[in-house]
Amino acid sequence: MNSSPAIEASGLFKSFGETKAVNGVDLVVQSGSVYGILGPNGAGKTTLIRILATLLRPDAGEARVLGHNILTDPDAVRAGISLTGQFASVDEDLTGRENLILIGRLLGMGRPAVKARAAELLDAFGLSDAGNRLVKTYSGGMRRRLDIAASVVVTPDLMFLDEPTTGLDPRSRNQVWEIIRALVDGGATILLCTQYLQEADELADGIAVVDHGRVIAEGTPAQLKASVGAGALSVRLFDAVDRSEAAGLLEKLVGAVTLEADPASLSVACSDAHRAASAIAGLARSGIGVADFSLGQPSLDEVFLALTGHPAEDAEPVEGGVR
Amino acid sequence: MNVEPTNRSDNAGADEAAVRRAITSSPRPAPAGRVSAAITFGWRGMLKVKHVPEQLMDVTITPVMFVLMFTYLFGGAVAGSTAEYLDYILPGILVMSVVFTTVYSGVALNTDVTKGVGDRFRSLPIWRPAPLVGALIGDSLRYFLAGFVILVLGLALGFRPDNGIVGMAAALGLVVVFSFALSWVFTTLGLLLRTPAAVLNAGFLGIFPLTFVSNVFVDPSTLPDWLQSFVKVNPISILAGVSRGLMHGGVDRNDVYIVLAVAVGLTAVFAPLTTRLYRRG
Numbered sequence: 001m002n003s004s005p006a007i008e009a010s011g012l013f014k015s016f017g018e019t020k021a022v023n024g025v026d027l028v029v030q031s032g033s034v035y036g037i038l039g040p041n042g043a044g045k046t047t048l049i050r051i052l053a054t055l056l057r058p059d060a061g062e063a064r065v066l067g068h069n070i071l072t073d074p075d076a077v078r079a080g081i082s083l084t085g086q087f088a089s090v091d092e093d094l095t096g097r098e099n100l101i102l103i104g105r106l107l108g109m110g111r112p113a114v115k116a117r118a119a120e121l122l123d124a125f126g127l128s129d130a131g132n133r134l135v136k137t138y139s140g141g142m143r144r145r146l147d148i149a150a151s152v153v154v155t156p157d158l159m160f161l162d163e164p165t166t167g168l169d170p171r172s173r174n175q176v177w178e179i180i181r182a183l184v185d186g187g188a189t190i191l192l193c194t195q196y197l198q199e200a201d202e203l204a205d206g207i208a209v210v211d212h213g214r215v216i217a218e219g220t221p222a223q224l225k226a227s228v229g230a231g232a233l234s235v236r237l238f239d240a241v242d243r244s245e246a247a248g249l250l251e252k253l254v255g256a257v258t259l260e261a262d263p264a265s266l267s268v269a270c271s272d273a274h275r276a277a278s279a280i281a282g283l284a285r286s287g288i289g290v291a292d293f294s295l296g297q298p299s300l301d302e303v304f305l306a307l308t309g310h311p312a313e314d315a316e317p318v319e320g321g322v323r
Numbered sequence: 324m325n326v327e328p329t330n331r332s333d334n335a336g337a338d339e340a341a342v343r344r345a346i347t348s349s350p351r352p353a354p355a356g357r358v359s360a361a362i363t364f365g366w367r368g369m370l371k372v373k374h375v376p377e378q379l380m381d382v383t384i385t386p387v388m389f390v391l392m393f394t395y396l397f398g399g400a401v402a403g404s405t406a407e408y409l410d411y412i413l414p415g416i417l418v419m420s421v422v423f424t425t426v427y428s429g430v431a432l433n434t435d436v437t438k439g440v441g442d443r444f445r446s447l448p449i450w451r452p453a454p455l456v457g458a459l460i461g462d463s464l465r466y467f468l469a470g471f472v473i474l475v476l477g478l479a480l481g482f483r484p485d486n487g488i489v490g491m492a493a494a495l496g497l498v499v500v501f502s503f504a505l506s507w508v509f510t511t512l513g514l515l516l517r518t519p520a521a522v523l524n525a526g527f528l529g530i531f532p533l534t535f536v537s538n539v540f541v542d543p544s545t546l547p548d549w550l551q552s553f554v555k556v557n558p559i560s561i562l563a564g565v566s567r568g569l570m571h572g573g574v575d576r577n578d579v580y581i582v583l584a585v586a587v588g589l590t591a592v593f594a595p596l597t598t599r600l601y602r603r604g
């Protein structure tokens with residue numbers, strides 16, 4: 001593997017009618033790293049991936065993927081990439097095993113080799129029991145795992161993963177994260193689109209935050225979180241009457257307090273578990289009843305608010321499919 | 324308070340070590356060539372016929388019902404006897420049945436493109452039209468099966484044409500060739516419209532009048548003049564006429580040429596159009 005970047009893009013533009021889906025994006029992704037594209041609905045993540053995967057021609061700008069120009073040499077690009085799309089990119093009317101065999105055959109594997117490979121992958125991805133069932137009977141998590149398995153039938157030099165955990169329950173999400181981590185340990189280069197800061201944080205080495213087709217911030221997860229001011233301790237009280245007293249106390253123990261819309265809830269910027277624990281203990285000592293509390297990372301909303309000064313509004317509802 | 328997922332055994336999760344091994348162990352072969360990629364997609368088409376037989380049922384049930392209904396309800400009134408009417412209607416219903424099936428080629432293509440699989444196929448290092456060409460192989464199998472069902476039904480009901488099995492096979496062959504050509508129209512439609520349902524509706528909106536305002540059900544000489552002139556130039560009528568001729572004897576050679584010419588024309592216009600639209604995505 002060479003040391004030139006896996007992706008180098010500059011000045012990419014793509015609009016659909018009035019919508020500027022990708023509006024001047026520059027991007028460099030080093031091989032052997034996981035790069036996260038973080039943004040809300042309609043930010044242009046999928047459009048960007050489709051341009052880089054040679055499925056869509058940009059209106060302007062250029063990009064080299066794995067050293068090949070996406071416009072003049074798309075075949076060479078396709079020879080080294082794999083795409084796990086946002087909307088399950090597997091065939092629902094086939095079984096899981098048939099899906100893997102199909103991809104393997106298309107990628108030039110011989111019949112016996114492809115059978116063995118399908119069995120190996122079904123096993124590794126925890127799908128061997130379901131391998132002979134039609135994909136339309138799969139749960140969302142199983143579908144996603146199969147989808148990722150289909151992307152590694154022949155190990156790609158660069159993987160595109162478009163929102164691999166959106167819509168999954170926490171357990172399935174963890175399973176998918178484990179798979180992605182295993183791929184990373186195995187040396188894969190991944191471009192990962194996501195709406196969740198936590199996901200980018202857990203998996204990515206570098207993150208670009210996109211909004212309305214533009215990169216509005218770029219850095220390591222630590223840099224980004226620092227720019228937002230870390231996480232928050234949220235507390236819900238048994239009795240709303242106690243709120244002003246609790247606010248005073250937390251202000252003294254931790255820092256600036258935000259009063260939430262719920263009259264019994266308040267939160268305070270805090271990323272240190274020890275401080276959070278002593279703050280909760282402080283509330284208890286003063287006889288203020290705490291119904292529940294949580295120490296969370298900043299949500300994407302908070303990142304947005306911090307970076308843009310406006311909340312991340314949903315640009316548009318998502319439609320059933322992408323053309 | 325741990326809530327168990329219902330399908331726990333299937334949902335066992337991945338084996339991290341095995342995943343790591345799996346992605347480091349695979350060598351990269353040269354991707355499949357054009358023919359081999361198309362054949363692989365053909366295999367996919369056949370698997371779909373096996374896994375989703377409903378699609379075939381949907382399009383054969385209507386023609387089967389028409390055969391039964393028309394033969395036994397109207398046969399006596401329209402043609403004098405049910406046996407005579409079956410002789411008249413069956414070759415036409417064969418045409419109708421297979422032609423209906425072609426609409427589903429467009430629906431299937433639209434489903435592929437609007438769902439994520441299409442994107443995956445298009446991101447593979449293979450000949451871009453391979454999924455299209457392969458799908459048509461599977462579709463041709465479906466056309467054969469749809470026609471076959473009608474012919475078997477006919478035989479069961481006592482249909483015994485003069486030219487026997489050979490005539491029936493020839494008619495089926497020609498109908499499949501024509502349908503193959505016609506299916507390009509619907510694949511084009513499948514790439515222009517947004518949803519599979521829209522393709523289905525638009526497809527049948529076109530194909531219904533074309534099959535009903537033809538000689539499939541009634542002899543056109545009973546129709547008013549203005550309608551007759553349309554029925555006569557309707558390619559479905561000509562195909563039904565040829566199909567009758569091949570089964571019962573007395574086929575008009577010129578009509579065979581017309582059918583083939585229409586097939587070539589449709590393919591020449593719509594196959595490149597479909598391919599262009601598909602490449603562009």
Ligand SMILES: Nc1ncnc2c1ncn2[C@@H]1O[C@H](COP(=O)(O)OP(=O)(O)OP(=O)(O)O)[C@@H](O)[C@H]1O
Binds near residue numbers: 039041048
């Ligand atoms: N084929 C298309 N035709 C018209 N508009 C499109 C098309 N594809 C995307 N768009 C528009 O471009 C913008 C960016 O869409 P895109 O799908 O890239 O966003 P995204 O970041 O992937 O969003 P999500 O998180 O919802 O998947 C949206 O406003 C969307 O409506």
Ligand SMILES: [Mg+2]
Binds near residue numbers: 046047163
């Ligand atoms: Mg998207």
